[in-house]
Amino acid sequence: MDDRDQSAPGSSSSARKRLRTSHACDICRSRKIRCDGLSPCTSCSVSQTECTYGSEANSRGKSDLILEGVLRVERLLQQMNANVVSYRAPLQKPPCDDSGPISDSQHPSANYARNGQGNLENAVLDAMHTSTTESVLQWPHFDVFPSLRNDYVPIFELEQARSPVKMRPTSIMYPLVSQDEIDSILEAFQDNVNFWYPTLSRQQLDKVGLAAKCLSAGVSEDYTVQSCLAHLTMALGCASQTVAGLARRTSLPDDQLKRRAEQKEMGDLYFDHALKRLHVAQMDVGSEATQCLFFTALYFAFLRRPLQAWEFINAASAKCLLLLSYRPADETSEDQERIRRIFWSCYILESDYLAELSALPPSGIAPIESSIPLPGVLPYATHPNPLQEEHSSLYLLACISMRRLLNRVHNLLYARNATLDRRRFPPIVAELDHQLDEWRDVLPSAFGFTVDTADVETEAGAFLRQRYLTCRSVIYRPYLMWVLSGGGVGDGPSAREVEGCRLCLQACLLHVLNLRGFAHTVLVDTWICSLSMAGAMLVLLAASRIPSVRSVISPSLPTAGAHLSELLRSWQRVLGEPSSPSVDQAVRVIGEADGFIKQVFAAGDILALCGRESG
Incomplete structure (x- = not known):
């Protein structure tokens, strides 16, 4: 019903509502989303953000809007921690209906308080976690593919054996640029x-x-x-x-x-x-x-x-x-903000490397990350274009919050002492998936994306979609590991378990198919990305050998390996010599896994009939 037709002419509250409907609140305007004009508006209520209306379209400064983004992400992270920590204690066996797919009615948020209070726990990536590509390669499901392991050299051994970076003996050569x-x-x-x-x-x-x-x-x-x-x-x-x-x-x-x-x-x-x-x-x-x-x-x-x-x-x-x-x-506010930004950038990159080389000695920054303010609290001009500067700050915040979530996912599901307990992981998976969607919901419109293979408006948004898909695939991987380990023997995996596998494999395959030569990926993450993609192909190979799981894999899977191999080889050509032995090995693993996947798809259920099916 339209308030403009039903409100009394003398109603001040109705007049105020009409006035506010004519322009968005400051937060909705900055995020370029529709505002309903309420006080507070629905969007700000959901995100627990202070809702204010200016008399003009740009009533607040850019730094204020960035600060709102900082505070919004901090509140979200506090809420995420409060929800996840409740699962660390041993859970009593909940009533579980395995007869159907995962539904909203089974979501743990209905049973656990979401007040966001309490201490913020540091998002530290556990040393020797079990989600590295090399850990996946040790799954017994690859015993039937001995070449994957026989020709494999440990990553550290490959990298340690490399020749040092060559330096020119003199400074005679120097760039001559206009x-x-x-x-x-x-x-x-x-x-x-x-x-x-x-x-x-x-x-x-x-x-x-x-x-x-x-x-x-x-x-x-x-x-x-x-x-x-x-x-x-x-x-x-x-x-x-x-x-x-x-x-x-x-x-x-x-x-x-x-x-x-x-x-x-x-x-x-x-x-x-x-x-x-x-x-x-x-x-x-x-x-x-x-x-x-x-x-x-x-x-x-x-x-x-x-x-x-x-x-x-x-x-x-x-x-x-x-x-x-x-x-x-003599520290200035610029020095202080610079150190904070470097701190958070190091936190992201160190966690990325620990995700694949889990025995690397940590620097010590992760255990104190919750006590360090996020970037953007102090003024720090980085770009002449105000919009680009704002997007840059929010992009860094998005990467920080995603890395913190990824670290918690790894710790809860893949830490050394984590066990594949059927009573434990389903509610944790559901909660983490909910937090992942919350992360996506608070992204600025400039970084928005759909969860499919459609093009993304900005390269930054496309890169963040890759992060989202990575996180979703590892969140749902315990369902696949459960089925692969024989957890669904007897009548076979339940519909809920198959749906969990489907969500894992869907995210995994979308992560592969959506990969492009994003500048951020190629410049900083070529090594990390190559290992991550090799791990994704290994997961897809293991799943393709289980008939009940293979039925939920997209038919586009046989195209994934060629897509990855072409991309990674093209990046190697652009980046030049010396090439990375780790990346070269990852390309080989991707190619072999792709060949085995095509064989499995071509053979149908022959492997199962021959007794080679591992599930």
């Missing part, structure tokens, strides 16, 4: 690295631009933190140019490959000069010195050198811990 090229390199850095990890302020960027003009063989012999930072920024800008636009194409002509090779060579040259100055940053204790260590880690990630990247993430994290514990007397 002012236009400098501007282009720094713009690429801003649009990519400083968008994903907005740690470099505009004031710093201006100094880098001035320093870059003086970076020549005759003028650049200053061994300072600022000079090291300038070289690293230029190196990462060249790396950004190298990987730009790969999401829109799968193959590149020779002239494009040559141009990108030249850009990478330029980046390597800047990085070479940065490494010769890195000792200055290592001996200094300050926010910019910490930034140098973090940028060094990013460039090693670009080079697909995971052990070196982890080493410098660890070093940057140590300086963050020091500067957060003992604040320098």
Whole structure:
């Protein structure tokens, strides 16, 4: 019923409602969603956000809106922890109806308070967790495919045996670039690295631009933190140019490959000069010195050198811990915010590496993450475009909150002491899935996506969809592991268990099929992504051998392996030599798993009839 027709002319409350309906509240306007004009509006009520109306369309500043985003994510994380911690205690066996698929009526939120109160627990990734690709490869379901293991070399062994990064013996060679090229390199850095990890302020960027003009063989012999930072920024800008636009194409002509090779060579040259100055940053204790260590880690990630990247993430994290514990007397608010942003960026990347190399010694930042304010609380200008700066801040927040959720998923379901208890994991899975959907619901409209193979409006949104699908697949994997372990013997798996398997495999396959050459993925995550995709193919291979589960797998599965192999090989060509032995091995595993999947699909149930079915 329309209030405009039913309200009395003299009703002030109705008049106010009509007035508010004519314009959205500040939060709905910033998120570009429809506002119903209530006080508070429905959207703010659901997200527990303060609902305010300005007299003009832009009544609040950009920094205020970003702060609202920070607080909204913090409240969501507190609520997530309160809900999940309730499951850590041993559960009494609940009444469980296995006769049908998972439904909302079985959702644990109906039985557990959702008040969001209590201490915020640190989202620490458990050492030696069992969700790495190498752990999946040890499943007994791959015993019938001996070549997968016989030719496999442990990742650490491959990476440790690599030759060190070659450094040029002298500084005779130096990048010769014009002012236009400098501007282009720094713009690429801003649009990519400083968008994903907005740690470099505009004031710093201006100094880098001035320093870059003086970076020549005759003028650049200053061994300072600022000079090291300038070289690293230029190196990462060249790396950004190298990987730009790969999401829109799968193959590149020779002239494009040559141009990108030249850009990478330029980046390597800047990085070479940065490494010769890195000792200055290592001996200094300050926010910019910490930034140098973090940028060094990013460039090693670009080079697909995971052990070196982890080493410098660890070093940057140590300086963050020091500067957060003992604040320098001359520390500015910009220094403080910079350290916080580097801290959270290191938290994300360290967790990503621990997700695949679970025995890596942790830096110590994860156990205190809940006590460190999220980025955006203090003013910190990173981009000349206010909208880009806002999106960058919110993108980092989205990545932080997703990484925290992923760490909790790994700890609850795959920690060393976690057991596959049929009474325990279903309510945990349901709660974690609910939290995952809440994470998606609070994303800004610029990062919105659908859970299918449809194109996403922005590359940032497409990258976040990949994170979402990764998380969903590992959340529902216990159902698949239960069925694979013989938990559904007798009458076979229940409808609920099959539905859990379907949701796991759907997310897993969508994660594979939606992969593109996103700049964030190729520059920072090529090594991590290759292992993750190999793990996904192994999970799909194991599932394809179970007739009751194979029936819920999408018929597009046989196309997944070729899609992945083509992408990863194309990235290797763009990134150049030396290639990563870990990535090469992951491509081999993907290819072999793809071949076995096609054999299983072609044979139908022959494997089961021959007694080779593992379920």
